[in-house]
Amino acid sequence: MSGLDFDFAHLLAGSLVLISFMMLYQDRLTALINVFALQALVLAMSVAWQAYIQAAPHLYVTAVIALVFKALVIPGALHRIIKRLGVHREIETVVGVGPTMLAGIGLVALAMVVMLRVTAAADQLAREDMAFALSVLLLGLLMMVTRRNAVSLIIGFMSLENGLVLAATGAKGMPLVVEISVAFSVLIAFIVVGVFLFRIRERFDTVDVSALDRFREAQK
Amino acid sequence: MIPTSVELLLECCAALLGLSAFAVPFARRAWATPLVYSACLVVALAAGGLALRHLLMAAPAPDSVVLPLGLPWVGARFRLDALAAVFLVVVNLGAAVASLYALGYGRHEPEPQRVLPFYPVFLAGMNLVVLADDAFSFLVVWEVMSLSSWALVMARHRDADNARAGYVYLLMASFGAICLLLAFGLLAGQEGGYAFDAIRSHPPSPIAAGFVLALAILGAGSKAGLVPLHVWLPLAHPAAPSHVSALMSGVMTKVAIYAFIRIVFDLAGAPAPWWSLVILAMGGATATMGILYALLQNDLKRFLAYSTVENVGIIFIALGLGMAFKAQHMALAAALAVTAALFHVINHSLFKSLLFFGAGAVQGAMGERDMERFGGLIGRMPQTALAFLIGCVAISALPPLNGFVSEWLVFQAILLSPKLDASALKIMIPAVGALLALAAALTAAAFVRAFGITFLGRPRSVAAAEASETDRWSRAAMFACCGLCLAAGVLPGFVIDAIVPAVQSLVGGRMTPQAAQPWLSIVPIAEARSSYNGLLVLGFVAASASLAAFVIHRFGSHAFRRAPAWDCGFPDPSPATQYTAGSFAQPIRRVFGPFVFGVREEVDMPAPGDTRAASIRVVVHDRIWETLYAPIAGGIDYVAGRLNHLQFLTIRRYLSLVFLALVGLLLVLAIWL
Structure with missing residues (x-):
């Protein structure tokens, strides 16, 4: 493997982690969706690069799926949803930005330590890829934990899923079926959650999930 | 090419499975009952004949086949050897007579759609357990056998006793299956050779083999009805329709014994000297306790089920x-x-x-x-x-x-x-x-x-x-x-x-x-x-x-007379004066009650001149249930009660729990390695 192959893959995967950090401190939904679209774009580039260096043409399909659905269709749809819901100006955080970022840094360190040790026998590119993928995954989960708005939860989940795709494409020989099924499952989850958002909104006049909790408290 | 015996036997099982699929839509029709049972009878006779032919061959060589199902690299392996043939004869002979019996008995079934679809699956499951030649197929068909028999036990589920019997059976069957799963895990070892051939060529270490024995006793023993794992058996066997009771008691316990023999005698390598002590002690306790329990039963089918425990x-x-x-x-x-x-x-x-x-x-x-x-x-x-x-x-x-x-x-x-x-x-x-x-x-x-x-x-x-x-x-x-x-x-x-x-x-x-x-x-x-x-x-x-x-007829009376039973010359017209099962x-x-069952007899004798009726009350304790199972049930109930509030957390709490669990596991991994 030439140095350029590795450097470029490393750069793209590292950028994904960086964009995950960017998502952590976006407190406006519009900006958050834009950053997510950016992450999906970088993911598509990273997958395409993997396809090129692994000479695995089926990965181009995955890259196109990531580009079309995650970078264009889903962010566009989310923008429309929050406009129709009228929450596009809302600001929400549960934990302050500072502690969240610190926790994120800790998680990335943890991911590096675990992955670099576990995959000592694997080749270098796959090791780095897996470590970054785990970081993206953990940061996505962190975002789901720290946000309260249902739209941010969806974005956190899809960002987590970006980490999975990164891991899947970094490991050589992952069959295409897996990626397509993952992509479709995310699409379905997105549709379901979208429907749910409207239902919640119709019923409670907000997409703040704590309203659900309050409702359940009242039912008890 | 002439199909081998094991292929023909698998075709018999496939026929049974097809029969059950066929029975699903048509079970309520009047003609379905005789059709299904006569088809089961024919298939069971064919399968039993094949097994017997294999057994009576001059030098029976094991006959095996690998189907492209199940685990990758292992496949679904089936094998017919002499041991399997003996048990196949038992299974299919029992299945044949039960199907013959059901041709008459099954006509009175109030809800045939709850019996007919499961009966052929149950037969196929028992046959396949005996034929299975790798751990994965074995466990899958073992579960098929357990679940189909559970469905048959639940055929009359509206009776609360039957529902409870089904629940206890399901719990014990799951417990047994988990034990067998762990036993096969130990047998397969770190290489993960799940085919029985691979297990035979790599016998486990003595310590692992000891654990395999314990798990086989728990797993196969709970299905066969070893004391103290027998509790489900006298509940579940009587609850099923009688031809299924006969199969469960007469045949399914034997399939469990087959599993025990296969694991302990065939797969676990050379036996350690202490193994026989454990098996003998459990066998002796089971034989005695089973028949003592049986003696106290007034329910005819439950009595027979306890007698099964004794015979096991x-x-x-x-x-x-x-x-x-x-x-x-x-x-x-x-x-x-x-x-x-x-x-x-x-x-x-x-x-x-x-x-x-x-x-x-x-x-x-x-x-x-x-x-x-x-x-x-x-x-x-x-x-x-x-x-x-x-x-x-x-x-x-x-x-x-x-x-x-x-x-x-x-x-x-x-x-x-x-x-x-x-x-x-x-x-x-x-x-x-x-x-x-x-x-x-x-x-x-x-x-x-x-x-x-x-x-x-x-x-x-x-x-x-x-x-x-x-x-x-x-x-x-x-x-x-x-x-x-x-x-x-x-x-x-x-x-x-x-x-x-x-x-x-x-x-x-x-x-x-x-x-x-x-x-x-x-x-x-x-x-x-x-x-x-x-x-x-x-x-x-x-x-x-x-x-x-x-001699009696020559020198005694030729005439056949029907007379009241002799009762000291004073036959009381009430049948209540006869010996009863209790008496x-x-x-x-x-003799055995105070020690084994903690029996207490409470006699309430009114004083002379008092006109109220005297009464005797016998209190019998099931000590195995009370000392072994009741505390477990109580403990689980308590823990479940304490954990109940986990059902009512907020979405973010749930996410946080998942997140913390993941981070915790990663930390363990980071520190451990």
Whole structure:
């Protein structure tokens, strides 16, 4: 493997982690969706690069799926949803930005330590890829934990899923079926959650999930 | 190309599965019941014939096939060897007579759509367990067998007792399956060779093999009904329709014993000396406790289920003896003990099916199972009574029927134990022999009670006085079982010779060929030591009985009279004055009750002059349930109650729990490595 192959893959995967950090401190939904679209774009580039260096043409399909659905269709749809819901100006955080970022840094360190040790026998590119993928995954989960708005939860989940795709494409020989099924499952989850958002909104006049909790408290 | 036996057997199983798929839409039609059962009968006969042919071949070589299903790199492997063939004969013989019985009995089924689709699956599951040759297929078909039998137990789920029986059965079946899963995990080792061939070529380390034994006892033993894992059995077996009860009691427990033999004798490598101690102790306890419980039951089918527990104990005693002899490389003695075990497997499947068929016929005529309401049925159901009597004689181990032969062989093996070179076994085996003798005697008492209370005396209820004989198919099935019991009892040498290849594959030794003995005798070890001739006993019994009958009829009265039962010359018109099931069992309850069951009798005797009625109340404790199961159930209930509030967390809390668990595990990994 030439140095350029590795450097470029490393750069793209590292950028994904960086964009995950960017998502952590976006407190406006519009900006958050834009950053997510950016992450999906970088993911598509990273997958395409993997396809090129692994000479695995089926990965181009995955890259196109990531580009079309995650970078264009889903962010566009989310923008429309929050406009129709009228929450596009809302600001929400549960934990302050500072502690969240610190926790994120800790998680990335943890991911590096675990992955670099576990995959000592694997080749270098796959090791780095897996470590970054785990970081993206953990940061996505962190975002789901720290946000309260249902739209941010969806974005956190899809960002987590970006980490999975990164891991899947970094490991050589992952069959295409897996990626397509993952992509479709995310699409379905997105549709379901979208429907749910409207239902919640119709019923409670907000997409703040704590309203659900309050409702359940009242039912008890 | 001619298909091999194992392929034909798999096709039989596929036919059964197809039959059940066919039964799903059509089960409610009137023609579906006879169609399904007759098809099951034909398939079971075919499969049993194939297995028997394999067993009787001059030098049966294992016959195997790998299907492209199941785990990658392992596939679904099936294999027909001598041991599997013996158990396939047992399974399919039981299935054939049960299907024949169901041709008549099944017509009265109120909800056939709850029975017909599951019955063929149950048969196929039992066949496939015996054929499976890798751990994954084995566990899958084991679960198919468990779940289909559970569905059959739940056929009458509206009865609260049946629902509880199904629940307990499901719990115990899951527990057993988990134990077997872990046992196979240990057997496969770190390489993960799940095919039985791979396991045989890499026997586990002695410590791992010890755990495998423990898990096999828990997993297969809970299905077979070893005390104290038997609790589900007397609940679930009676709850199913009678032909299914017969299959569960007569055949499914044998499939569990097959699993135990396959794991412990075949896969777990050379036995350690202490293994036999554990098996013998559990077998002895099971035999004695099973029959003591049985003696106190008034429910006819539950009584039979407890008697199954006892017989499983006898089989495990014989297997423990075989294990002890095998560990000390006494191949001939080990062959004798294992032959006795397999012979008793065959015998018990025959007479327990017969007895459950009889109980089903009585239940069908009476509409209930409480013995205290029966009585005098021999007059109303003479053929059922005759068949049931033959079953009782067989299970009570009286010559010339088959139960005697196998129990006699077990005792012959016990008498060889002084040659063993281990002091623990020298003490243990005579003690177990005494327990076995006690159990055999109590069995006879228990079956005298069951037959006497049910069929003799005067009717205790209106239903008993008006009962009518059961249908032809049921009687045909019962008499087929009677014939097989008699044949196996009178000509045991042929059975022993037929199971020789299975025994040889397990312990490496064989009994001397019995067919060569003169006058169809059987000689386990040497003629100077002991021999038995069923034909001679049959001849003697027939001759002396005919002679006695002749003398009575010649010198006594020719006339056949029906008169009130003799009661000190003062026959009381009320049938309540007869001996009851409870009063028959009372002496034995008094002897064993306080110690084993914590029995208390509370007599409330009014003072002289007081006009209120006196009463006696008997309190019986099930100590195994109370000391072993009730605390577990209570503990789980308590923990579940404490964890209940986890059901009512917020979404973010749930996400946080998942997140923290993941981070925690990663931290463990980071520190550990």
